[in-house]
Amino acid sequence: MLQGVLEGNGRDFLVTLPISLSSTAEFRLTEGAGEVKVSPVHKRKSQALAQRILRGRRIDSGGVLTLASTLPEGKGLASSSADLVATAHAVGDCLGLRFTESEIEALLREVEPSDGVMYRGIVAFYHREVQLKERLGFLPPLTIVAHDIGGMVDTVLFNRSPKPFDAADRKKYSKLLDRLREAVSCGDLETVGEISTHSAHMNSKIMARAYFDDILRICHEVEGLGLVLAHSGTNLGILLRDDISDHADRLSHARKSCEALPGVVSLYRSMGPHSYDADEEVTVSNNSRGI
Numbered sequence: 001m002l003q004g005v006l007e008g009n010g011r012d013f014l015v016t017l018p019i020s021l022s023s024t025a026e027f028r029l030t031e032g033a034g035e036v037k038v039s040p041v042h043k044r045k046s047q048a049l050a051q052r053i054l055r056g057r058r059i060d061s062g063g064v065l066t067l068a069s070t071l072p073e074g075k076g077l078a079s080s081s082a083d084l085v086a087t088a089h090a091v092g093d094c095l096g097l098r099f100t101e102s103e104i105e106a107l108l109r110e111v112e113p114s115d116g117v118m119y120r121g122i123v124a125f126y127h128r129e130v131q132l133k134e135r136l137g138f139l140p141p142l143t144i145v146a147h148d149i150g151g152m153v154d155t156v157l158f159n160r161s162p163k164p165f166d167a168a169d170r171k172k173y174s175k176l177l178d179r180l181r182e183a184v185s186c187g188d189l190e191t192v193g194e195i196s197t198h199s200a201h202m203n204s205k206i207m208a209r210a211y212f213d214d215i216l217r218i219c220h221e222v223e224g225l226g227l228v229l230a231h232s233g234t235n236l237g238i239l240l241r242d243d244i245s246d247h248a249d250r251l252s253h254a255r256k257s258c259e260a261l262p263g264v265v266s267l268y269r270s271m272g273p274h275s276y277d278a279d280e281e282v283t284v285s286n287n288s289r290g291i
Contacts, residue, residue, distance in 0.1 A: 004173035023069040023082035025090035074152025076233015138273035146237035193226025200229035
């Protein structure tokens, strides 16, 4: 919902918006095998993480890691992070371990920059350092009409690049985070939408978005809460609240209008406080967890 650089400490941060797509991982320990085999074979980061967990527990055996995901890759929707979180839980389950959220965070820190999908709910997160800043809470489920301009973004390279934000920008981001903290706390969806739209607009300093004005116009037409951006990806979405009588009509209009633009349109759902399994100690944002 918000991504930038903070005043004072100058640290890159983001605020998550968990969605109900998932990565799942299954892991089988193989006695006598020297390495972990992974499927699909290009999931090398997950393979390396599984291997690291085994060696960290002085287990010389290998295994078979199988990943499945409904998250599109290279779109800024945290697909790689979700794979890694699911992998850590799957390997942990196999070894009889129950990793905490902070332990998962530490494991991912050794692999790559990552957002906070290992945490429940909405969090502010130092993604380049893979460190939790603070928990913000939960919002009711929302619908996102997402427009994808196409192509793919290498998130690792994107996060390594210095951000062209000056002192005024950093001060603004700090104030936006303060406002968003309060808005999430009291369930002020209008302010949440205003802030996420502002963040999407400010991100144009880094990456200009095709059809931004068109999608903003459509958002106004359907009286959406605002825009929400995959800041390191290719998706720009319209936030719609579900608790209104003509939700279906607004959703239909937004979808058809976005489909008239070049690109691909998808519908996503954000996760509310009851979207997580209440009887489990460990549940992962983006609904990504090991099995």
